[in-house]
Amino acid sequence: MALSSTIYNTIFKRTSTFALACGISAFFFERTLDLGSETVFEKVNQGKLWNDMKDKL
Amino acid sequence: MIKPATVPNYLKAVSQVVSNQLSTNTQAAVIAKKPVCKIPHLGSSAIALSKTLPNGNMSVTTGPTVSTQIRWAHTDINVPDWSNYRRDTVKSPTAKSSDTEESRKNFTYLMAGGLSVGGAYGAKSVVTQFISTMSASADVLALAKIEIKLSSIPEGKSVTFKWRGKPLFIRHRTASEIAAEQAVAVASLRDPQHDNERVQNPEWLVVLGVCTHLGCVPIANAGDFGGYYCPCHGSHYDASGRIRKGPAPLNLEVPAYVFPEEDLLIVG
Numbered sequence: 001m002a003l004s005s006t007i008y009n010t011i012f013k014r015t016s017t018f019a020l021a022c023g024i025s026a027f028f029f030e031r032t033l034d035l036g037s038e039t040v041f042e043k044v045n046q047g048k049l050w051n052d053m054k055d056k057l
Numbered sequence: 058m059i060k061p062a063t064v065p066n067y068l069k070a071v072s073q074v075v076s077n078q079l080s081t082n083t084q085a086a087v088i089a090k091k092p093v094c095k096i097p098h099l100g101s102s103a104i105a106l107s108k109t110l111p112n113g114n115m116s117v118t119t120g121p122t123v124s125t126q127i128r129w130a131h132t133d134i135n136v137p138d139w140s141n142y143r144r145d146t147v148k149s150p151t152a153k154s155s156d157t158e159e160s161r162k163n164f165t166y167l168m169a170g171g172l173s174v175g176g177a178y179g180a181k182s183v184v185t186q187f188i189s190t191m192s193a194s195a196d197v198l199a200l201a202k203i204e205i206k207l208s209s210i211p212e213g214k215s216v217t218f219k220w221r222g223k224p225l226f227i228r229h230r231t232a233s234e235i236a237a238e239q240a241v242a243v244a245s246l247r248d249p250q251h252d253n254e255r256v257q258n259p260e261w262l263v264v265l266g267v268c269t270h271l272g273c274v275p276i277a278n279a280g281d282f283g284g285y286y287c288p289c290h291g292s293h294y295d296a297s298g299r300i301r302k303g304p305a306p307l308n309l310e311v312p313a314y315v316f317p318e319e320d321l322l323i324v325g
Contacts, residue, residue: 004159004160004163005159005160007163008159008160008162008163008166009159011166012162012163012166012167012170018166018170021170022170022173022174022177023177025170025174026173026174026177026178026181029174029175029178030178030181033178
């Protein structure tokens with residue numbers, strides 16, 4: 001209960017801090033999503049990518 | 058005798074109630090229960106509700122001869138169960154809503170915040186994609202640089218390459234050419250530039266093969282000064298690419314280039 005009231009009072013109560021928190025988390029969200037999707041893509045296409053075959057050519 | 062004037066007397070009826078003076082216990086009036094058509098409650102889903110709809114031949118059940126059914130909306134409609142839509146912390150009627158107010162607000166704001174984070178990410182991706190269409194494409198960037206192996210150019214020879222759609226002259230100068238160009242008096246030139254300003258390595262002259270007069274391509278190893286000669290209007294350039302004679306106003310342009318290795322030249 002104390003944690004949720006702390007979060008509410010410090011972040012969500014004021015629009016300025018709420019918007020700031022959204023912006024900061026958007027930055028981390030972007031990094032995570034981009035790296036994650038890249039990793040998944042490379043895992044799915046393993047052996048077909050340029051990095052995998054450039055030594056053979 | 059019946060006369061017209063007395064007819065109303067015969068047609069008149071008078072009823073008079075006379076109390077019998079007996080005290081009787083007041084009896085509770087018994088009202089007959091109205092028959093109410095009970096629809097069995099089969100559930101609130103769309104199929105269950107559709108089963109309660111009339112089907113087949115329908116007949117009028119209200120009118121002058123049939124008693125009118127009255128709906129008592131506050132008694133015979135079941136209030137739906139909203140507990141699926143209510144938050145767990147305030148389902149109990151004894152729960153104090155102020156105790157859990159902040160955690161409930163946190164949940165709501167977290168939903169809104171998550172949506173705006175996703176929206177910001179999407180908006181940024183869209184804007185980036187549209188702006189990146191204005192930048193140079195990969196094939197253009199690949200052509201922006203040219204890599205030249207210098208060992209393939211013998212001494213005293215000028216080789217022409219195509220670079221960014223223009224001819225590029227690479228000249229491997231001999232020792233006598235270098236000495237001659239270094240000795241030229243700068244003050245006597247139309248576009249005064251010392252040879253050292255135009256070359257990084259005196260052995261190698263790198264210039265654009267575009268005449269500064271009207272843009273023709275000069276011919277290598279021709280002209281009065283042993284450098285380049287433009288056949289269009291007769292401009293003579295020396296072995297440092299400087300204009301010496303003819304209509305051209307400026308020296309041949311020197312592009313940006315580097316020697317990353319002993320044997321390698323990269324222009325661009």
